[in-house]
Amino acid sequence: MTLARPLALALAAAASFAVIPTAQAQDKVLNIYSARHYQTDEAMYDTFTKNTGIKINRVDADDAGIVARLRAEGSSSPADVILLVDAARMASADSQGLFQPIQSAKLDAAIPANLRATPTAEGITWTGFSTRARVIVYDPLRVNASDVATYEQLADPKLKGLLCTRSGSHPYNLSLFATVVERLGDAKGEAWLQGLVNNMARSPKGGDTDQIKAVASGECGVALTNTYYMARLIKSTKPEDQAVVDKVRVVFPNQGTSGTHVNIAGAAVAKHAKHRENAVAFMEYLASPFAQDYFANGNNEFAAAKGVKIDNPAIKAMGGDNFKAETVPLGVVAKNMTKVQQMLDRVGYK
Numbered sequence: 001m002t003l004a005r006p007l008a009l010a011l012a013a014a015a016s017f018a019v020i021p022t023a024q025a026q027d028k029v030l031n032i033y034s035a036r037h038y039q040t041d042e043a044m045y046d047t048f049t050k051n052t053g054i055k056i057n058r059v060d061a062d063d064a065g066i067v068a069r070l071r072a073e074g075s076s077s078p079a080d081v082i083l084l085v086d087a088a089r090m091a092s093a094d095s096q097g098l099f100q101p102i103q104s105a106k107l108d109a110a111i112p113a114n115l116r117a118t119p120t121a122e123g124i125t126w127t128g129f130s131t132r133a134r135v136i137v138y139d140p141l142r143v144n145a146s147d148v149a150t151y152e153q154l155a156d157p158k159l160k161g162l163l164c165t166r167s168g169s170h171p172y173n174l175s176l177f178a179t180v181v182e183r184l185g186d187a188k189g190e191a192w193l194q195g196l197v198n199n200m201a202r203s204p205k206g207g208d209t210d211q212i213k214a215v216a217s218g219e220c221g222v223a224l225t226n227t228y229y230m231a232r233l234i235k236s237t238k239p240e241d242q243a244v245v246d247k248v249r250v251v252f253p254n255q256g257t258s259g260t261h262v263n264i265a266g267a268a269v270a271k272h273a274k275h276r277e278n279a280v281a282f283m284e285y286l287a288s289p290f291a292q293d294y295f296a297n298g299n300n301e302f303a304a305a306k307g308v309k310i311d312n313p314a315i316k317a318m319g320g321d322n323f324k325a326e327t328v329p330l331g332v333v334a335k336n337m338t339k340v341q342q343m344l345d346r347v348g349y350k
Contacts, residue, residue, distance in 0.1 A: 028278070030054050030056050030278045030282055031059075032056060034061075034066075035060075035062055036085060044295065047290065048282060063086070063089045067089075070098045071098070079272070080278060081283070082267065085265040086172065087128070087171075087334055088171035091330075091331075091335075098271050099125040099270065100269050104124075104284055107124070107127055109306075110284075111129070111287055111304055112306060114327045115127070116329075117331045117334075126267065126268035128330065130265045130295050130302060131325070132265075132302065133252060133262050133323065134224060135230070135318075136250070136251040137211065137225050137251075138221060139216070139221045140249050143162065143222050149253065150254045154224075157195075160199050163201060164200070165196070165224050166205070166210070168204060169341060174341065178337055179333050181336055182328055182336055183258055186343075194347040204349070208225040212233065212244060226263070227301075227320055234314040234318065250320075258326050260325055262326065269283065292308045293308075297312060
């Protein structure tokens with residue numbers, strides 16, 4: 001059963017939100033608020049129900065809508081599991097007290113520590129279940145691969161007038177920037193951000209697909225994108241998309257040093273979950289090889305669980321079937337978000 005689709009974002013509409021009948025409180029049910037909207041997830045949910053007898057009710061919205069709803073509902077919220085699609089967003093919701101810590105030996109064994117929230121004595125508040133890499137796309141007619149082999153090189157003056165990105169404040173960029181600042185330190189990190197601004201071909205705008213197309217059109221020479229945006233273009237049957245793919249190249253940065261930045265799509269148990277045991281069971285299920293395949297392939301991503309490999313031809317085509325990923329804990333990175341946003345303001349990164 002789907003509770004509400006689409007979900008209104010405004011808090012003013014909270015009174016009209018669907019509510020799960022209290023008679024279901026003792027049933028084998030699980031209420032999920034999800035920012036993921038992929039057809040492949042249906043089979044993942046159905047298999048969980050078949051294996052456990054736990055019926056899934058789901059609300060679909062975007063990340064902001066889910067957070068708004070949780071805040072509006074407070075302790076009366078029926079939500080048990082929250083699915084969001086970025087570590088920065090997970091950390092923001094966590095900082096607002098919308099999640100509760102859990103302890104699970106199965107999750108500890110399956111998911112690398114750097115892809116989860118920083119643990120406390122009470123446990124872990126959120127866990128990544130798929131990853132995507134933030135890669136560099138460049139025009140081989142204008143830029144040498146050796147000049148964009150690292151994130152740090154994007155600030156090199158030789159790339160002046162060539163760089164394109166989406167907004168610096170977008171969570172995808174914030175997560176990357178916070179990681180680089182964690183590695184370089186505050187002073188060098190801010191100088192790097194200033195270098196990016198100095199190299200801009202135009203003011204930041206659009207999404208990641210727009211950056212790829214801007215490189216292909218010649219508006220830019222180099223850009224940042226998440227891997228799944230490139231994978232979608234590779235899989236597309238549209239001639240115009242294939243023309244874009246033919247004109248650009250992909251670099252997985254920092255392979256000789258810290259590794260390529262990865263972000264997550266993840267899950268958490270809601271603060272006021274009424275079916276906590278079912279929620280933990282579902283989280284553990286998401287770490288299984290079967291669920292990992294659906295969870296990752298639904299958005300052309302990589303599996304988060306140790307030892308699980310995803311067979312995706314589009315990922316292989318861009319060289320992503322075997323790359324070195326960075327290991328800076330995303331829980332630590334999340335703590336840098338406010339500081340990095342202040343740096344972006346100071347350097348004029350829009």
